Amino acid sequence: MAGSRDLVKRQFGAHPERYVASAHHSKGESLDRMVDLAGAKPGWLALDVATGGGHTALAFAPLVREVVASDITREMLFAARRFVLAKRVSNVRFAAADALELPFAPHVFDLVTCRVAPHHFPDCARFLAEVARVLRPGGVAAVIDNVVPEDRSAADYMNALEKRRDPSHNRAYTAAEWQELFLGAGLEVMSTELFHKERDFDSWAGMQGADEETIADVRRMLEHARGAARAWLAPETRDRELRFYLTEILLVATRPPSAEGRRPS
Template structure:
């Protein structure tokens, strides 16, 4: 089974939980994304890998039109229900692949993508597609989990994410995002780093992780070296993982 089928399988069966997930629904990062965008109300915005539709929902009152695209039809249905319940009727929903977008060149003033690129098997193709569909001077606002520059920390975080969610491909380093975007003629204007506290039980429950797999994940975390535990501020009580702290970035880039 390839990674894209993995993504469709995972998110298809967990679509509703992503609409209600606190990290996706209530994140302060979403407020920051909106603050970073320059809008005049006439923009056509593309939200890639819309998931539960939270980003599309946040921008819908601010722009003329939103197109929400996702690989998984169940996620699109959940997003559409959520957004229409909030009274936004200027959003259309399209099934599509982030690495091969079904839109013409220079179609959008703004492109957003939130908490999704770590699932993309070819992030360079994704960036190329963003650059293609953006109009000149168009804004790209990216929000995703990242890993520290240290190789051991990188390996640990990507390993636990993969153990929890087989559709996880890779969280990238901050330096890698900067390099990839600027190589694609997307000029970085603004960047924010923020921390995210992951509470272990709901983090696993979001993916409906089985008890044996959750036990394997717990064992891996418990046995990890102390310096990694310190870095990720892993809280362990009575042999159980309570929470840990990861990091994410929001980048705003402009097409030149």
């Protein structure tokens, strides 16, 4: 597990400004819906886990008392801080934190968010257990991440594709698996939505600074996808550009008063 964390730190620490500047990470329909459905209130204390470029923290900052933007990669935190301060936002503070071992007391936060990051985590069940632990009773958890088809062979193919492009990728889950993970953490899912996002291959493949051989391999894997994987990705060349679709899931849940919220062993 330590090896996975070190890989994430190296991968994101090498290119932090790319994530700050990325249009894919900075905005989108799923982020807008997360803000709408979370129901944030002015007195709330919010935590954004794996904040990356700080875009989700920035989106919630006008709606709450304070946002704690956390990330395991210090270079990302520095880049996010510069980005947020440049927007003249003063109610976001930053904390180095592992998503699987959040350094916060139980029942502290009214809202916990995490966006397009859990597929890097080596243990999403532990992550959600930590979310439940730090949420106050009645608090809200809102998570966005890439999802894969329920068809197992297609899901495996897509995870292999992502892993070839980005070695820090661990696993994207199906929608049904996400429901089970939330249930296992004692979080009650109130809303689930899917979003299909068109991507151009070149910008997506080059995001992590992959070499030409890696990018060529990933292109072949995408173009040669078959069956349920091809139907899900829908690759096609338009105007000499290879384009395809990724699918995101948004889950908004609450921590019921009966949830124990203990740190996982």
